[in-house]
């Protein structure tokens with residue numbers, strides 16, 4: 048646990064970067080600090096490892112006042128990742144990752160073995176070990192930065208806009224990777240970002256700061272989205288607050304019903320017979336492996352023409368166990384027949400859900416968050 052008690056930081060020129068901050072950062076969770084530029088996020092983060100000293104107040108890490116700790120001892124337990132990865136340009140990837148174990152006095156062989164293990168953990172191929180940072184993409188460099196910060200297995204990880212410099216696609220991949228890593232490692236992570244979507248995606252708790260270094264709201268993402276403390280927080284959360292809220296919940300509450308399917312290789316005549324039996328206009332064509340292929344509109348179809356696969360099918364968006372209610376809503380709105388396809392872990396059709404059931408589940412979730 049990291050605890051701020053009445054912590055302020057006033058820089059020598061009189062700028063108040065952080066103003067009387069009280070905040071308890073839970074252990075083993077991701078806490079995200081957000082807010083507009085210059086609101087004191089980085090200053091707050093750096094006061095945890097004493098790269099910046101607080102002007103007043105107390106910061107405790109694991110119950111110990113950090114002002115009483117030797118800086119090196121403190122930092123050994125705190126990994127630090129920054130935007131431009133901060134890698135040593137003249138060191139190979141493997142040696143970059145091995146830096147902290149080497150500083151801790153591990154012999155070269157053991158430090159490199161640990162570094163190789165960490166490269167695998169963060170999803171970097173072994174073949175990159177001997178490259179230099181400039182021979183990697185931005186996303187790969189960030190992975191090296193994360194691996195390096197994890198090398199001494201610190202219980203706390205500070206991340207200052209770690210994915211700020213990569214494109215949105217790579218950014219999403221890195222976020223997924225961080226969530227996967229965190230589900231195994233359970234570090235206490237403090238993560239700074241400008242991006243509210245990133246905060247909602249990653250944070251177990253989100254701290255919203257405003258200019259002048261004031262903490263305005265500190266809450267789990269669902270609570271923040273459902274009940275922003277004031278106009279400032281609501282404005283910062285931006286448009287589509289309701290939809291963002293739906294991105295936080297799963298499909299477990301949405302019932303699955305049977306759906307009329309046909310294999311795509313069967314004849315249209317056979318499909319028409321199936322549709323007549325089922326009493327449905329739309330049939331879901333499936334591939335040989337059971338994955339959805341598309342919706343077939345049997346209305347006005349002539350039974351003499353070829354196979355289902357030869358027909359124009361309307362794309363069938365499918366959702367599975369890992370998807371959110373937002374994904375289901377999106378899929379059902381885009382569906383030609385008011386059904387969203389449900390697939391199992393292997394991507395095979397497992398049924399469908401109705402528009403009504405998706406919307407009802409969304410309303411129930413919102414009511415639950417509002418009432419909690």
Ligand SMILES: Nc1ncnc2c1ncn2[C@@H]1O[C@H](COP(=O)(O)OP(=O)(O)OP(=O)(O)O)[C@@H](O)[C@H]1O
Pocket residue numbers: 058059060062063064082083084085086087088089090091241
């Ligand atoms: N060394 C310094 N001397 C004087 N003022 C400083 C110093 N470092 C930061 N500041 C000021 O303190 C305030 C908070 O800065 P900080 O870097 O913590 O904000 P931030 O929220 O991380 O901003 P950004 O999102 O732009 O990185 C800003 O007004 C900044 O100009």
